[in-house]
Amino acid sequence: MARPKRTPLVDKGRTERGGHVGRLHASIVAAVRVEIVSDLVCPWCFIGKRRFERAVYDLRHAGLEVDLHVSWRAYQLDPTAPTDTAEPVIDAYAKKFGGHERAAEILAHVTATAAAEGITFDTQRAVRANTLGAHRLLKFVAHHAPDLEGAVNEKVMSAYFTEGLNIGDPAVLTSCARRAGVQHDALGSLFDASTTTAVSQATPSIDEWSSRVHDDFAWAAERDITAVPTFVINDAFVIPGAQDSTTFARLLRKMIEPS
16 A cells, blocks of 8 residues: 655754544544654653643644544664663763763753753763663553553653663663553563563564564654654654744644645
């Protein structure tokens, strides 16, 4: 089956690597499926998530009710990150961007931007982490408790950016899921030793949840998505980057309202 043509709604702000049926003015039913391509250690993904949420809130507050279905697509900015060590993020940034001074500038900028969105970043405590396990957790939650997928995503990002926890640690991830309300019995065995080996994007694991993560990598590659966050609307329209909430609201309204 041919894929529908995807039309970029905007082309700026790129970063580096379920509800009820509502109405507009009691006459328009607006059903929107949003797939957010994201990595849990991407600061702009957290910022973009918050801005998107604000846009949806503002639209609904303005009287536009929408049947909005949001799901998360996995992406790894740092697939070779180790699983058995906890290197400070600032050291990893220094290696990548040419020294601690430049790394500090970059982290200060994203920290200030996050603060403007009501998010606290503690980049001095943050540690580099392989996110395969976190993405596996989200796939598990999406299957067993889909209504909690967004809440678990929030808890994991907060653990990483705000609490300085190692989200490559199964105990941390399990705690995030429990605190978000996930009670499924199988959660306790999700991170058995046989299923927690980190793999690269090019080398899928046979584990079911890892396989679903790698399906997402392939899905993004098929659509030429090479940056996160990317918001794919109804598998037809692409909003790249952490747009401001006003831009998100304008583009969503453009899709929902009749021309």
